[in-house]
Amino acid sequence: MMERLWIPSHQTLGGRMLPFLRHYCVFGSHHPLTWSGLQTTERKHNQNGGWIAQCAASGNGPSVSDINGAQKDFALPDSLLCNARILYCASPAMGHNKESHPESNKRVPAIVDALEKLELTPKHRGSQVLEIQNFHPASLDDVARVHSRKYITGLEKAMSRASDEGLIFIEGTGPTYATQTTFQESLLAAGAGITLVDSVVAASKLGPSPPLGFALVRPPGHHAVPEGPMGFCVFGNIAVAARYAQHQHGLKRVMIIDFDVHHGNGTCDAFYDDPDIFFLSTHQLGSYPGTGKMNLIGQGSSEGTTLNLPLPGGSGDYSMRCAFDEVIAPSAQRFKPDIILVSAGYDAHALDPLAGLQFTTGTYYTLASSIKQLAGDLCGGRCVFFLEGGYNLQSLSSSVADTFRAFLDEPSLAAQFDNPAMLYEEPTRRVKEAIEKVRHLHSL
Numbered sequence: 001m002m003e004r005l006w007i008p009s010h011q012t013l014g015g016r017m018l019p020f021l022r023h024y025c026v027f028g029s030h031h032p033l034t035w036s037g038l039q040t041t042e043r044k045h046n047q048n049g050g051w052i053a054q055c056a057a058s059g060n061g062p063s064v065s066d067i068n069g070a071q072k073d074f075a076l077p078d079s080l081l082c083n084a085r086i087l088y089c090a091s092p093a094m095g096h097n098k099e100s101h102p103e104s105n106k107r108v109p110a111i112v113d114a115l116e117k118l119e120l121t122p123k124h125r126g127s128q129v130l131e132i133q134n135f136h137p138a139s140l141d142d143v144a145r146v147h148s149r150k151y152i153t154g155l156e157k158a159m160s161r162a163s164d165e166g167l168i169f170i171e172g173t174g175p176t177y178a179t180q181t182t183f184q185e186s187l188l189a190a191g192a193g194i195t196l197v198d199s200v201v202a203a204s205k206l207g208p209s210p211p212l213g214f215a216l217v218r219p220p221g222h223h224a225v226p227e228g229p230m231g232f233c234v235f236g237n238i239a240v241a242a243r244y245a246q247h248q249h250g251l252k253r254v255m256i257i258d259f260d261v262h263h264g265n266g267t268c269d270a271f272y273d274d275p276d277i278f279f280l281s282t283h284q285l286g287s288y289p290g291t292g293k294m295n296l297i298g299q300g301s302s303e304g305t306t307l308n309l310p311l312p313g314g315s316g317d318y319s320m321r322c323a324f325d326e327v328i329a330p331s332a333q334r335f336k337p338d339i340i341l342v343s344a345g346y347d348a349h350a351l352d353p354l355a356g357l358q359f360t361t362g363t364y365y366t367l368a369s370s371i372k373q374l375a376g377d378l379c380g381g382r383c384v385f386f387l388e389g390g391y392n393l394q395s396l397s398s399s400v401a402d403t404f405r406a407f408l409d410e411p412s413l414a415a416q417f418d419n420p421a422m423l424y425e426e427p428t429r430r431v432k433e434a435i436e437k438v439r440h441l442h443s444l
């Protein structure tokens with residue numbers, strides 16, 4: 001029986017869309033193996049011959065950049081998954097861009113450059129760090145598990161107007177723009193998350209310490225609501241992946257940790273009445289979009305599976321450590337997730353221009369390390385990070401790099417990047433009060 005354990009076929013989209021979306025390639029050029037070569041190699045490593053044939057027939061599929069920059073099409077063989085510590089996909093959406101907009105197409109390349117400079121890429125790390133390339137976009141059905149068909153088809157149709165006008169604004173969405181490539185590139189961002197869920201789940205069946213996944217994608221997703229885009233976000237990448245993990249892999253209980261400085265209102269809305277998805281957001285009190293009040297805790301049978309912890313302006317490393325130890329960890333331990341997905345926004349950094357928290361590179365290192373530990377303790381290590389915000393290219397890229405270092409259990413290099421002199425005193429009393437209040441509300 002054909003088993004599509006790793007990568008869905010996306011028959012309606014894959015063939016048409018991939019040639020366009022393949023223009024950006026981080027490492028080297030494509031050197032796909034021949035079909036006969038793949039048959040021999042892959043079948044030796046796994047039982048999924050059926051789907052390999054399917055991918056081969058379409059001529060499209062994921063490939064991996066390994067130690068030599070050489071690429072193997074379609075699959076990550078078990079032998080690669082066994083050795084990997086980090087899997088990532090980069091989807092920079094080069095066509096989805098507006099001049100002077102903070103959510104720019106420079107963001108993902110800046111991260112990739114930093115990873116390269118800091119020797120955290122496959123070129124430097126061999127089989128420890130793998131980039132999956134040529135992954136499929138999400139299918140319309142994948143996206144429709146979160147968003148309304150009306151919105152999805154409406155956005156697709158709007159692409160012709162964007163094509164005529166170059167750039168359009170989607171009304172009532174808290175300035176979310178679209179270009180003629182937005183629809184396809186947003187599907188690709190969601191597809192990266194799905195691909196990483198597939199690979200991390202597959203690896204978790206091979207051993208107790210699967211690699212962590214990181215979807216270096218844009219446009220971001222956590223503000224996009226079921227009925228439309230919002231706040232620079234088009235499709236809820238993490239929400240789509242959460243539904244996919246349940247639907248495709250039978251991972252019933254999904255925990256989403258959102259440490260972006262803004263409330264992940266789109267993700268929150270999508271799962272507000274779902275007891276099997278625990279959405280936990282830390283965000284700056286009073287920041288965009290103004291949602292995420294502490295007393296919103298889910299409804300009906302899902303009461304308690306939404307947790308909002310608004311932090312007062314100025315909260316930083318100490319505040320987040322307390323929040324993790326006293327709120328995030330006990331919530332996760334009680335919920336007992338099957339997989340942890342993370343909305344990793346880097347806009348709570350002290351240098352970020354869009355908000356007023358005081359996280360540092362070191363804060364992100366600690367967070368990544370602690371979340372990795374939680375996933376190892378609670379859900380077989382299954383964990384995928386999704387890039388959300390982060391608009392200072394320097395702090396964004398150094399913080400993602402330190403996140404990678406935490407995934408590898410290597411010491412932080414935050415001291416090279418952080419300048420303690422720029423920080424001011426955290427509002428610790430108000431933070432403690434907020435934590436106490438949320439612990440009381442959730443009986444933690």
Ligand SMILES: [Zn+2]
Binds near residue numbers: 390
């Ligand atoms: Zn944000």
